[in-house]
Amino acid sequence: MRLWGLLVCLGLSLAGCATTPANVVDTGERYSSMSGGVEDYRLGAGDKVKLTVFNEPTLSGDFSVSADGSLSLPLLGDMAVVGKKSSDVAVDIQKQLANGYLRDPKVSLEIIGYRPFFILGEVKTPGQYPYASGLTALNAIAVAQGFTPRAERKVVYIRRAGSSSEEAYRLSPDLRVWPGDTIRLGEKYF
Template identity: 60%
Template structure:
């Protein structure tokens, strides 16, 4: 079945509710503590390592949850009333394969559409099906067919497959 209508048109990425995963990069700021602030990548086991706070589970959590976890660890014997903020500075890459000229892994940027992703992969091959894209969203186990329109959005960690057309 091919998804149609507004159901497949994902709005702009919601940073506040975005769930972190392997490959995402965060900027953590501990106010008035520059030595504890920095940029941290989510490791393959879904954690980040922060000075004094140690290893923090980050996989499938939003930035608010991460900031709160770091704040709680720092308040537990290290700092009095720490103020911590976190923001995503780089999203995990997306993958595109199948009937594109340069399949592979590419960096995600906000507002990316499937057609932009195809262009990033140097365009369609002559055998490509240009009306349907198969997408497996990050964390999903199965791919779904979507009508290929200019509004079809890519999310961080998506795997896009452009299939071969049948005449």
């Protein structure tokens, strides 16, 4: 009887060492290939854009969104763009250029470089990596040269850019990563 009690206590103490949190997200916008992410992308610090003002090569060029969330543009100066879609920013630029600078300007704005994502924890080479459209958590782990032997392979923690907390997600082939995300792989104990 004492041996049985000892085994029960040992089993309960090992169960307490499990690293999988109780509130793991396994559905939602990160698991859907068409919602959120790049399709509904909002500009943020570190993004690179190409501005084309047709027939105005001196106003066109490649620009980066600064740390304060603005683009520094010829004639217009600093323009706040953080949190806006590129199509909305193009319309704003077109309106401002039409207001006393150009007659009937035609403007396009495309994203040529997304802000990087970060990966840390139990991967072989944690760090900052460039984002590529359609990136999944498994792709991000592969970019960081894979799992370490002690990595938890069922759950990954993701903190969205601008958020102060991370969420636990079930690691699956369709789990999406977005530009600016911080991914953390936990350590398993057994």
